[in-house]
Amino acid sequence: MDAYDEGSSARPVPGAPECAGGLEDGAPRSAETGVVIRSAETGVVIRSGIVGSGPDERDGIPGDGSGAVPARGTGIGALSLRYRIAVLLALAVVASAAGVHLGMVFLHVAPDNTVSKEYGTAIGEWVYPEFEQNWKLFAPNPLQQNIAVQVRADVRTPDGGADTTGWYDLSASDGAAIEGSLLPSHTRQNQLRRAWDFYTATHDAENRPNGLRGALSERYMLRIALLRLETETVPGIGKGVVVERVQLRSRTTNVPPPEWSDEKVSLTPSYRELPWWPVSDGDGPVGTAGKADAE
Amino acid sequence: MIRSDRSLARALARVTDTALGPYQTAVIRIGFAVTWLLFLLREYPHRQDLYGPDGPWSWDMAQQLIAANHAFTALLWFDGRIWFEIGYVLSVVVSALLVLGWRTRTMSVLFMVCVLSLQNRSVFVGDGGDNVIHLMAIYLVFTRCGQVWSLDARRAARSRVTITGPTSPIEPTSTSSPAVPGSPGRREDRAGVVLWWVLALVLAAVTLVGRLDGGVLGGWLTLFWGLLAVHAVWWALGRRAPYGQPRIMLDVIANVVHNAALLVIMAEACLIYATAGWYKIQGTRWQDGTAVYYPLHLDSFSPWPALSDLLSSSGVLVLLVTYGTVLVQVAFPFTLFNRRVKNVLLAVMMTEHAAIAVVLGLPFFSLAMIAADAVFLPTSFLKRLGGWAARARGALLSRVPRRVPGPRRAEEHTPEEAEQSHVGFTA
Incomplete structure (x- = not known):
């Protein structure tokens, strides 16, 4: 390798012949012919490496893509002092940003502690809304109850009569859709379940909302219920039947303890009933709009 | 003393001269983009229900919540079904392009925009998986995740071959070096320029209409305009002086940012496991x-x-x-x-x-x-994985011509065809 490399630093021969044949004897190596290899059998010279362009050679300037590249190099070693200082500054900024970010996220996911209580506002401002996270996956304890959300409705029948439907179990319908599915949909696994969590988190035991989020969660639950009543086969709801108001309730049942456990828990479900909600025009479009479009 | 100086210098060179973990960053790019792509395709029939303007979490409800928490979502820039449908389809396209590594950096930015837009639009339908993708989509923007296993890498390799090939003449102004990732090839990068202009116009329109939250530091306007500006400078320097000091400096800083983002991604993964584990113990x-x-x-x-x-x-x-x-x-x-x-x-x-x-x-x-x-x-495993994937793709592609005669015929004869290809004979 060394034998060939020496040529790379030599000045190009002005007007050196380009063809392989011209290199046959003496093989003058100009800057653009990084490596010259001669095949013993054929005498053909194969030139590899970067070939400079003609005009450059004649001017005695090595082609730009030639052996000059390794000399110029990349990375911090190729920079002058001024640029190195700039890089070090950038490094300091980036490293601090990454460090602060990790610190903030750590304090966000860690339990309340001396530091996070002191700087709670700053942590919140950094983390919310885009870096919010919660990794208490099935922790500290997994949920040990099945919470089903059920709905019933006061309806006006096509003949003008009034009727109240029986309780329809929305969660059971989700469960049936999930069963045997390799790819459960978020609409079945998360929508109702998380909407109910949102509702309970934004309401007190007397079902009083805590401001905007509480009000939004009520409307969200109502619209989910209406959509389901529209799109699923619900006894008492059908063509020409108008839903005037709905009521939701949750039915909480403990998961029975494992067979091999001697634990005893009550398997009697407990209920939480929400007040009746009137259905206004603004709540209707959920399913109806979709159907109108389809028709 | 001298030894610690040397190791410090070596560490400094390590984080400035190279973008570490090229295979690791590529595999997570593909991993998260594939996950989100499959999710979008799976939920395609339910897209209105989950994220649409008339879904249970309606457009104006989302707007009220976003007004309070200032989360980013392009889906609330305009009302109506068409804007939503465009956004959903665009998310699918962008995810696919990020998997392939076409204009990887740009796609990573658009991927973040799409992920955040959909998830923040309906924050109450997500779960832990969405949360992971949300965070990683942001972090990916700062990585050079297309160094390998991407169309970008293939294009860069090809342009290197073209330049260093024995017969091709080169123009001194637009040469490229294998050592400078992202350098322009011999040919003008038209698609990249067009993409830049399209995105610049969209951003200008959105800025003018006042749909983006501003803020100098940490604001979305700053981030997006900053990214566009950096791309323009990078491109211009690549044309004028690819080996000039400013360009090398930008390259070094890009490495630094990449390495920091990689560290954050790894630390985030550790935080996930640590949190999940330590809380469980209690x-x-x-x-x-x-x-x-x-x-x-x-x-x-x-x-x-x-x-x-x-x-x-x-x-x-x-x-x-x-x-x-x-x-x-x-x-x-x-x-x-x-x-x-x-x-x-x-x-x-x-x-x-x-x-x-x-x-x-x-x-x-x-x-x-x-x-x-x-x-x-480990890199060795990822390289082997890459080799298997390449071989599988090669085997798949070699079978394609046999199936070309038409989808209907292929459907009719599927079992037979499968058997044939398995045995390795053609009819």
């Missing part, structure tokens, strides 16, 4: 060894009740899985100091996530977690 069910039994009997997480019953039929098995889960999650961050133990734990965790995908019915969460785990895979 739970009585994780202590008495029954915890795993319960999720298996929740209606939302038991798509295969018979399988769940079978898995939870043995108290000892449940205890082992329960303790094992906590042990692995708590231990994982510490095993990073020992390569061999780390790899064993990685295999265990990936297997557990694969099992969770089926048993608890959480395929997208599991896929996202496996993608996050993959950042810790």
